[in-house]
Amino acid sequence: MSILVIADHDNNKLTPSTLNVVAAATAIGGDIDILISGENCGTVAEAAATVAGVNKVLVADNPVYGHSLAENLSELVAEVGKGYSHILASAGTTGKDFMPRVAALLDVAQVSDIMRVESEDTFVRPIYAGNAIATVKANDSIKVITVRPTGFDPVAAEGGSAAVEALDIVKDAGLSEFINEELAKSDRPDLSGADIVVSGGRGMQNGENFRMLEAVADQLGAAMGASRAAVDAGFVPNDMQVGQTGKIVAPQLYIAVGISGAIQHLAGMGDSKVIAAINKDEDAPIFQVADYGLVADLFEAVPQLEEELKKVL
């Protein structure tokens, strides 16, 4: 078996979730190659070459791949990937965008968002917002798979010494162009990989009030998250949404503040090691999954939390 992992990166750094995807590839077993496509992405290729267990790093460095436009990237991946038994990418928004296109070009099904590998052709994945867990067997000769990073412990970023090979394949589908990007800038850890996440919901009432949570997050070195309701109301940007249709997180500690705990929200954070919740409604569903629940008005509890944390940290 031979597995092609498509790296997720920003042309400078390898996104940490790539290490989880390599872990999924390792669980399948076989030779693992990593494909880096991008523009001036040499440092990413160097980083990928040291990832544990990687056989070869293939690099397609060209302006047409600079923004990972699905139309171009999928043609590249389909051409390179047709020689492999499995093609894997992280189930982030980039992977979700181009991978089904790859599958269609190869005329094979895609298995989305796997959280476990049972065998080379059988995978476990959540359906119905994680309220059911399906074991599926992929019957096509090439398996196109997106991987839920939180399902796999990352492999080591160091220790490998893969050969790096440049690819001279330029695919410009001519269907799409990049116009611009508004990326959230934050000194806090990335939500998807953070050890602690502090999330706010509709109970926060407005964006200004999220500053209270930010203060707590900074004390804890935590990432910030939110419910859909908080994003829809414009309190915070969309990249903070945790849930079935947002980001999937599984930190050591998830603190939910003013979040009721709808199934769609639980789908994104239910695998956290420890969940703490602050909500003024003692019947809020979030308390059914919280290890530690505090029934309180958040506008009193959050400032107190900041004070208490000062004492112990």
Place this chain on the structure above:
Amino acid sequence: MKVLVAVKRVIDYNVKVRVKPDNTGVDLANVKMAMNPFCEIAVEEAVRLKEKGVAAEIVVVTIGPKASQEQIRTALALGADRGIHIETDAEVQSLEAAKLLKSVVEKEQPRLVILGKQSIDSDNNQTGQMLAALTGMGQGTFASEVVVEGDKVTVTREIDGGLMTVGLKLPAVITTDLRLNEPRYASLPNIMKAKKKPVENMSPADLGVEVTSRLTTLKVETPASRKAGIKVADVAELVDKLKNEAKVI
């Protein structure tokens, strides 16, 4: 221009899903079904394009059992002009759905095809991208804003890092995200009017597509459930527990 919208019948998002005791799937007997929420957003976007004078005709298509007519009627009540029902009782996976939609696209020649980003039952998030590949169109996935100008569409997309805007040549495929719009409710007069709008019925065979299962579901299980923990009395106790019991801070 003509806009094609694909809508899917799924379990209502408020329903608590139960896995069948024999682990073959989820129990859908006597369960409330509805239009997939992302498809409602797709219909709404098409209707807004029509209200702006950008779209001239909205065709809505669904693939599914007889009862999926209800979702077509809902879309017609919301403002779509006519429906296409590809009727089948078979389980239709994303690649086959995309192939069926491709043949509808070839027949109807829409300038824009709008789908939901994800079905809330399979959670696949595949069909729009696959359809775009099969028809050789560009794709604007996870859209939070769509602007049609001349022979181009500009799509703002919700991505992990924030927002990304792309320009696509028409015809193009768009998949909707939650913030694209807030769908309206159908008014009673429009529900009545929808009953008279034309719906064409066909089978996958009529479109020359064989519905095969490339993925076999071996079993479906209930996830390991989390137990409710304890209620703490105050913030001091919460911090104490997190630090000394759970040891996570």
